[in-house]
Amino acid sequence: MRAIVCPSVPDAPRSPPVPARRTLLKALAAAPVLSALGTHPAGATGPGAAADPAPGIVKPLPPEHFVVRGTNAEARFETFRDTGRITPTDRFFVRNHTSTPVLDAADWTLTIWGDGLHGRHTSVRIDYGQLRDLPAVTRTALIECAGNGRSLYTTQQGEPVTGTPWTLGAVGAAHWRGARLSDVLRLAGIAADAVDIQPRGLDDPFVTGGTDLGRVRRPLPVAKALDDVIVAYEMNGEPLPYDHGHPARLVVPNWVGVASVKWLGDIEVSRRPLSSPWSTDYYRLFGAAHPPGGSAPIGRQTLKSAYELPFGAPLAAGRPHHLTGRAWSALAPVRSVEVSADGGATWQHARLLDRPRAGGWVRWSTSWRPTATGPRTLLSRVTDTAGNVQPERAVHNTQGYLFNAVVRHPVTVE
Structure with a gap:
């Protein structure tokens, strides 16, 4: 298998092309589950709101299994009692910064670029078929939002916090199947002096307070990337559902959930440490118990x-x-x-x-x-x-x- 190698502009690396989205009409025809799309405003409550998906979530969210929290859906932790060690896909929580993109695997490519590749300013594109041609592995791993349990700071400890008020259901375990990220990076020609990679998703740019922060992306040390991370294309024996990263996502075992970037579109490979708002403004520890400028970006869960x-x-x-x-x-x-x-x-x-x-x-x-x-x-x-x-x-x-x-x-x- 050969990846497609494309020259790129040295001083201004281009963003990778966005895979074509199917229109809603086409998606409805191809995936009947989309017919459950809801229209309730973010944070809506009550039987009607809870029974339908949150804005931008594709799969049904029955109120007996989920609590809708803005653009997210928290699993009711007590309902795990009738499940095994593996969380059924239809019970798995959903964490979205914006909304779930409906992408077609046939149009998808992963672009790997940056000065941490041999050739320094070359970009490499791998399509879905090439990804699946790589040796496959299965990881049984939990994915847990960094904010899981957040509301308990306030309700249990009397301390104010910001963010989605998760209780305990922003966590789930699944069998994830895909290619080792190390194989993908070596196929692309990662250099020995690369120190960081930065995966980026294909969901819509995240806008907060009138500021466009771009698509979700977050640095990952090369040492972790080459260890146990996979580019997953299956969840619990089936192709990834839209809400959980279709066509491909990262699975970063034991790290906070934001590291497991969904709807993976490109990966920057760098010889220098990288940063993004998801490692500077978010996913660091701020407050009286932490350094004035905040902690280092959080990695492992607890x-x-x-x-x-x-x-x-x-x-x-x-x-x-x-x-x-x-x-x-x-x-x-x-x-x-x-x-x-x-x-x-x-x-x-x-x-x-x-x-x-x-x-x-x-x-x-x-x-x-x-x-x-x-x-x-x-x-x-x-x-x-x-x-x-x-x-x-x-x-x-x-x-x-x-x-x-x-x-x-x-x-x-x-």
């Missing part, structure tokens, strides 16, 4: 555990309840999960239902027989094999990233 139970759930007194949950850590495999029903005064080990492994979550269960009626608070706490333990409080940052505190889960015993 660790969490949670009950698969609605907040405020009613539970009958005097009878045993089989409670379940999930725990995960991007830092090391899960070692144990402890639970408490008395506000943390006493803890006991939950039963792990899966064999822990790197990059995945573990289902767990416990039994509880409450006696006294009234409000109660359930807690869960994960420890991983590197010794990381969920803390009592998360270190605050103004944009609400990387919440990792023990979740205080309210229930009512009746």
Whole structure:
């Protein structure tokens, strides 16, 4: 297989061509699921709004499985109880900066360019067929938004934050199949002195406060790019759905979700460190506990555990309840999960239902027989094999990233 090598202008690299979008009429004919497109304004609530997709999301979002949050759709964490370790594709959360582009794989190309390639100012284009001709691998990996749990900074710790008020459902696990990014970059001729790559999506440019920030893009160190990252074209054994990156996306295991750029269109390869608004203005830690100019751009995710139970759930007194949950850590495999029903005064080990492994979550269960009626608070706490333990409080940052505190889960015993 040979990639197409094209000369480019040394001082002004050209943006890659955008694959043709099908018209809505053509898309409706080719993909009936698009007929569920909704027209509710961002942030709309109520049965009608929740039953239809958020603006710009293609797949149906039944209210029993999703909460619409502006241009995003959060999975209801409690509904994972009836799923296995792998999140069904139709239950997977959606994080969109703008709207889902409806792209045709036949028109798609990936352009790789920059001074980090041999030849310095050459661009290489790989089409969908060439991508699929590369050796295929499957990664079973979680993707989790950096802001998952963001609302708990406010509701649980009393600290204000900005951004989408996710609870715990901006996470999911899938089987991702595709080509190693290392194979793609080597095919393009990555040079030994390259230090950063910057993938960019094909969704619409993101505009905020009247400023056009361009398409979503974020630097990734070459060391990570050549390690375990893949250019995925399948999810759970099927071609990627539109909302999850069709025709191709990055999957960057253990890193914050924004690194796994959807609708991949081009990759800049550079001999110098790269930046974008998604590594300078966003996805850094700002606030009193962090350096005045903010932390370094965040990379790895953190660790969490949670009950698969609605907040405020009613539970009958005097009878045993089989409670379940999930725990995960991007830092090391899960070692144990402890639970408490008395506000943390006493803890006991939950039963792990899966064999822990790197990059995945573990289902767990416990039994509880409450006696006294009234409000109660359930807690869960994960420890991983590197010794990381969920803390009592998360270190605050103004944009609400990387919440990792023990979740205080309210229930009512009746």
